[in-house]
Amino acid sequence: PRTPLTLLGTGAMGTALARAWLAAGHPVTVWNRTAARAEALAAEGAAVAATAAEAVAANRLVVACLLDDASLGEALEDAGLSGRDLVNLTTGTPAEGRTRAAWAEARGARFVDAGIMAVPPMIGQPGSGAYVFYSGSSELFEEHRDTLAVPADTRFVGTDPGFAALHDVALLSGMYGMFAGISHAFALVRGEDIPLNEFAPLLEGWLHAMAASVPQTAERLSTGDYTTGVVSNLAMQVQAGQRTLLRTADEQGVSRELLEPVMRLMRRRLDDGHGDEDTTGLVDLLTARPATT
Numbered sequence: 200p201r202t203p204l205t206l207l208g209t210g211a212m213g214t215a216l217a218r219a220w221l222a223a224g225h226p227v228t229v230w231n232r233t234a235a236r237a238e239a240l241a242a243e244g245a246a247v248a249a250t251a252a253e254a255v256a257a258n259r260l261v262v263a264c265l266l267d268d269a270s271l272g273e274a275l276e277d278a279g280l281s282g283r284d285l286v287n288l289t290t291g292t293p294a295e296g297r298t299r300a301a302w303a304e305a306r307g308a309r310f311v312d313a314g315i316m317a318v319p320p321m322i323g324q325p326g327s328g329a330y331v332f333y334s335g336s337s338e339l340f341e342e343h344r345d346t347l348a349v350p351a352d353t354r355f356v357g358t359d360p361g362f363a364a365l366h367d368v369a370l371l372s373g374m375y376g377m378f379a380g381i382s383h384a385f386a387l388v389r390g391e392d393i394p395l396n397e398f399a400p401l402l403e404g405w406l407h408a409m410a411a412s413v414p415q416t417a418e419r420l421s422t423g424d425y426t427t428g429v430v431s432n433l434a435m436q437v438q439a440g441q442r443t444l445l446r447t448a449d450e451q452g453v454s455r456e457l458l459e460p461v462m463r464l465m466r467r468r469l470d471d472g473h474g475d476e477d478t479t480g481l482v483d484l485l486t487a488r489p490a491t492t
């Protein structure tokens with residue numbers, strides 16, 4: 200028999216999660232603040248609880264997928280959490296994860312925080328690449344690992360309940376840097392006689408090739424030596440960046456506002472005497488901590 204579970208929040212993501220568990224044969228009790236939004240799931244076999252407290256009382260395993268940490272606190276205000284295993288799939292910050300873990304433990308529950316690396320259509324689709332970061336109680340995670348793996352693959356990243364959110368946000372932050380670059384690149388070429396559908400695979404291929412440098416950055420950060428095997432050093436990159444990249448933006452009538460912050464950091468690192476390194480030293484500037492600690 201499949202583990203029965205409670206799901207709090209049947210928004211876009213919660214509904215996709217509920218469907219995946221129902222399809223795999225798990226008895227699911229759902230609750231949503233706006234009851235109408237849970238009705239479709241009732242027709243698909245879910246039990247609908249009238250209150251969050253009632254939903255929490257129904258099963259030991261309680262999964263929450265609400266808007267934010269504050270909505271989780273509101274929803275669970277009157278719920279009896281003693282003896283419950285609370286899995287928080289609501290996106291939050293590392294500090295929110297840690298505070299929420301202490302809060303749940305003080306109420307007698309085991310707790311894991313989570314960060315979903317997927318959009319709803321990827322949920323319950325093996326091979327979609329969807330996965331979820333988990334951190335917090337390893338006992339909870341081990342016990343429910345198979346159930347948690349139904350909607351998406353699982354990655355447990357540590358007993359610190361803040362680590363799931365930290366991994367989630369670190370990946371998303373990297374993504375926004377990439378989106379910034381993509382926006383700037385298209386801004387440069389749009390309006391010229393360049394077919395965008397032919398330009399797109401060139402940009403995609405280049406970003407893929409450059410992403411291969413990520414493990415090298417990790418290696419450099421752990422050795423503290425940012426100079427080994429540097430192909431294009433900072434001195435060269437700053438020169439190219441300042442002279443060519445920013446000037447091309449000006450020539451094309453494109454705002455410098457996305458490019459300039461990273462160029463400014465690179466110049467600062469160069470001015471600090473690190474012209475023989477690659478861009479790894481930007482990490483030091485951002486954290487203002489020496490590389491070796």
Ligand code: NDP
Pocket residue numbers: 208209210211212213214231232233234236264265266267269270271273274288289290291315316317318319
């Ligand atoms: P939706 O906006 O579709 O759903 C939000 C849910 O939160 C609804 O169930 C809503 O209830 C509930 N809610 C909001 N405020 C409160 C409150 N004060 N008290 C109780 N319930 C509340 O969002 P998603 O389902 O897309 O997202 C849910 C979580 O999943 C978020 O943390 C999001 O960051 C995360 N996530 C979403 C992804 C996505 O692509 N959609 C991707 C990765 C993570 P009501 O219906 O009553 O408004």
